[in-house]
Amino acid sequence: MSKIAKGTWVEIERVLLKPEERAPNLPEETRRCPYLLHISGFLQEDAAIGDTVKVRSLIGHEHTGVLKVVNPSYAHSFGPTVPELLRIGRRDNQ
């Protein structure tokens, strides 16, 4: 596994609560999942994916977790066209 250099922008994951530690009165499908935190920050030491690492967030706070993603990015979009919207308010069918 290749090393990821200290200072790289990465995303880590930490289990905040195991299923048995979670809040009471949760629906079953939620209760059986761990409560997870994902957070991005600058890697504090060289590491590999899957290592437990420390990162510093954009405001300089240190967080610990398992290294999951290198250079986490936003890929959300406008999505595939929904043809049902194209018929609304058109001037050719009014």
Added chain:
Amino acid sequence: MSAPNRDMSYAAVMARKNEIMKASMGMDYNDFIQSPIAFDYERMMRETGYSIEDVARIQAESKVGNTPLFELRNLTEAVRSFAGPGKGARIMVKDEAANASGSFKARRASISAFEARKKGYKGVATATSGNYGAAVASQAAMRSLKCIVLQEVFDSRGVGQPEIVEKSRACEAYGAEVQRLSVGPELFYQLLMTLETTGYFNASLYTPFGIKGVETLGVEVAEQVRKYCGKDPDAVVITNAGGGNLTGTARGLIAAGCKTRIVACSVDLGGLHMASDTDFNRKSFTTGHTGFGVPFATWPDRVDVPRNAARSLRYMDEYQLVTQGEVFYVTELLTKLEGLERGPAGNTSLTAAVTLARQMDRDQIVVVQETEYTGAGKHHNRQLSFARENGIEVRVGDPRENVPGKVIVIPERLEQVRGMSQDMDKLRMSYLRNASKAHPVAQWSDGDFAFLAADLKEDLAWVKAAAGKL
């Protein structure tokens, strides 16, 4: 961040709630609490120390407020084409997307950020998956404060709701630390831990500061409609979730001496569980829906502060429900007819305004008091395509066939946008049942009854009769 020597288990952190809240807001709610249900609401609002003029001044220096009011002439004409003779009120919209960070939430965040700075906090923290996170991050940037936003973003498959993913991006763009969390109400637990370990200010949506910030919106609506039309609006429609938008706007309208009908509106998500990992990505609206609107109206004090300053039934005259498909239709129509592309959640109240305008006279005025920005993730095309990817049927037809979490029906024609009125007395009774769980009816004092009457916008006799039926 960590705080050594403290028990960080769920139960232990929740048990320290009051102590953490007090330290994180520099205000003690015990000063106002009178009983398990009653508290001195008006004194609490007054003692924030901010007048409406102060709020307006603070907002002007942080790129908030004085947003334009537009008349939607083409949409009004479209409603008049099928409304009965003499019907079809003028529809106006307050373009709140013009605030820094793109929504009315900047009004709420502005006073919290100012207060945090004034009291010497190094940063602010907030737990919200909506526009409010971006608003706090933006205001914190202007006040040179560090900012942490906690968001419920992804389900156990790791799939994020596109609208919330966009909010994560926006918060990071403004320089905030974003803690992205899986589905669950433990967001509040993580907020308490964060407040305790950082010593930051709690920029909750439900503090008096958060509500005082919205009062300017009501004042502006009154002043702009008077200037433009020479009279008061007949109805103001307000999207309702946690109740702050409605409470603040209504208080501002009252402060301006404006007599108008206050209409709440939410997207109907009946049947979907808000804490369900599997229902999470079957919702095409992340706020402005009944999953927040109804529980918060019928018991406001379920929030991240000891007493909620957002109390919607105190000001509400009427509560309209609309379907997801109706809002998406009206959002597209606003773009095509009015040349105004705005986010769907902010158009919830616009959808109800279509229904109201149709029932109201032509010389009457209905005001939609907000819009929000749109873009990747938030856009109605993305919400509909995402619904499809999650197994929701999307089709064109009669919106009455809409089933939350299963079928989204986009109306064929504007005429089919009809909404649905909720029974206000049923909501008030539900509130009283919740109050009786917090404090048994047999122990309600005269002060409790007076508080409940004010909180329900009803007279004492109504509350006493209703309490007898519990």
